[in-house]
Amino acid sequence: xxxxxxxxxxxxxxEDKEIQAYVNYIHENNPNRLIEELDIKVxxxxxxxxxxxxxxxxxxxxxxxxxxxxxxxxxxNAKAAEEKDRVKHG
Numbered sequence: 001x002x003x004x005x006x007x008x009x010x011x012x013x014x015e016d017k018e019i020q021a022y023v024n025y026i027h028e029n030n031p032n033r034l035i036e037e038l039d040i041k042v043x044x045x046x047x048x049x050x051x052x053x054x055x056x057x058x059x060x061x062x063x064x065x066x067x068x069x070x071x072x073x074x075x076x077n078a079k080a081a082e083e084k085d086r087v088k089h090g
Contacts, residue, residue: 002020002023006023006035006036006037006038007036007037007038008023008037008038008039008040009037009038009039009040010040010042011039011040011041011042012040012041012042012043013042014040014042019040022038022040022047022049023035023038025049026038026049026051030053033053033054033056034053034054035051035052035053035054036051036052036053036054037051037052038050038051038052039051064083064086065079065082065083065086
């Protein structure tokens with residue numbers, strides 16, 4: 001992941017390779033997640049990292065007429081009619 005694609009705020013002095021190393025560190029500890037924003041604060045020998053990851057999208061899965069489904073748009077006419085006629089409990 002290239003750090004040029006991320007909004008990064010640096011307080012203190014860091015070289016580009018150090019910034020890239022911190023981005024790589026966050027990416028390794030959060031695989032399959034994208035960094036939205038990164039704040040790096042240099043305080044002597046210590047560095048504070050505060051970052052926000054982009055939220056993950058997910059698909060809701062429900063049990064309808066005995067099937068686990070995300071949506072019913074691919075059901076045939078008979079199954080769609082069965083779903084329409086079912087009794088919904090409150």
